[in-house]
Amino acid sequence: MRRKYGFDPYLALIVAAGQLVISKGASWGQRETREPLDPYAYALLFVGPLALLVHRRFPLITTAVALGACDLFLIGGYAYGPTFISPAVMLFLLVTRGKRLMAWFMAGMTLLSFVSYAWLVGNSDLFHSVWMLTAIMLLMVVAELVRIVRERRTERERISEEEARRQASEERLTMAQELHDVLAHNISLIHVQASTALHLIDANPEQARTALATIKTASKEVLGEMRSVLNVLREGAPRSPTAGLDRLDELVERSGLEVALKRVGSRPLPSQVERAAYRIVQESLTNAGRHAPGSSVSVRLEYGEKELIVQVADTGATTPAVLSESGSGNGIPGMRERASALGGTLVAGPSGGGFQVEARLPLPEETS
Incomplete structure (x- = not known):
């Protein structure tokens, strides 16, 4: 009241x-x-x-x-x-x-x-008047000091709240991008394999069975990754990357493509670089499966002193592309945004008869 x-x-x-x-x-x-x-x-x-x-x-x-x-x-x-x-x-x-x-x-x-x-x-008496002036001035100065301290504390709290809101917004944007990449890759993979299974179910049941097994694995994977991403939003949950380069072999295996993975060198990477590199490879494999089915794909990771080079190239489609027109159109811009957010670059375009994506992600200097 x-x-x-x-x-x-x-x-x-x-x-x-x-x-x-x-x-x-x-x-x-x-x-x-x-x-x-x-x-x-x-x-x-x-x-x-x-x-x-x-x-x-x-x-x-x-x-x-x-x-x-x-x-x-x-x-x-x-x-x-x-x-x-x-x-x-x-x-x-x-x-x-x-x-x-x-x-x-x-x-x-x-x-x-x-x-x-x-x-x-x-x-x-002049001294008496000066004494009264001094007492009142002292009171006012103390009040002004208290006011300044309160205002500064309020300003610090306001800045702290704004910073917390900004960080929360950035986290939500990161989570949205993570969800987009997870869903885009796995749903595209499921769609391709389902189309393959439907096409081969009568003529080649064993290959259709393999496609259905891939669908099962991919659906389980997308549920697991979504759970990992959403857990980050829970209060007190660890802010850890949902995917890293240690899972590239698993990603290649379930892509349904003929992929040659090569690593040149090795060194510890910041979590944000690991996550960006993984998502770039994931999106590139998704695009290759969508637009260049039957192609051979090479994935090369080169660990330099100052940058990580991620190169994904395919040799071009050998069979009709089932989903060539069904993409969202956000794949390459999304990869480019990930690279730019880290101060790196990404170039994507035709290469020979196929397509190539090359990202250069800057790395901090190694400490001895």
Whole structure:
């Protein structure tokens, strides 16, 4: 309720109790020079806390009312000290709540009223005026420092939240790309093998059986990869790549193509490079199976000091392409985006009678 209506009941209660208790002590300590507390004095002591109750909604009016009650308390001849608490708290709140111009204006009015009262009672000592100025300035400087610290903390939290949202967005985009690659490869493979099985089921049952076995393996694989990708989205799940170059042999085996895999050199690779290289090979094999069935495919991985070269080439179709017109058209652009995201390049185009894809992915320097 306090946040909805702008009430500050707890702070008002604390200030009221503080002013009342301290006023009794101050009145007893100044009993020789100041007037004892009476009902009028008690009423003035409660004006400030009551105004503080709605200070959030009416900052200027309540500060002026608290300052007026403080001045009346002093003019009434009551003890110095406790009645300053309410105006001081309100000035502090004005600064920390962002109403700085209003706060400094009221600080000037407070100093003017206190100096005027001192001169009214015959205290024109310059040192006394400087002391009041110093006390009010110290209060305002402390309030400004608190405001700056709060604003900086809020800004850091905002930046941190924006960074978290940005990273979450990047993760979602990565996961979407992973899902696209997984589904595109495996569904295309399943479609090709299903078409082959249907075509050969009567003439060559054994080859049709092999195609159906490939479909079974590919469907199981796509379910497993999808589960791995989606697990990354779960809170607390390890952020690990769903596929790496250690699984290339398995990828080649289930592609249904005649593939020659060659590795030149070897070295540890960053996970993002491994994942990108694997997906580039996967997409290239998918394209070869879709557009160049019956071709021979060569996959070459060259591990250099500064870059990983991934080269996938086919010799061209030897049988009619079952799915040559059914692609999404996002395969090569998707591979190029993966390479570019790592600062690399990808070139794809006809080569001899077939097609070749070559990606160059930069690598960090090896540490000894």
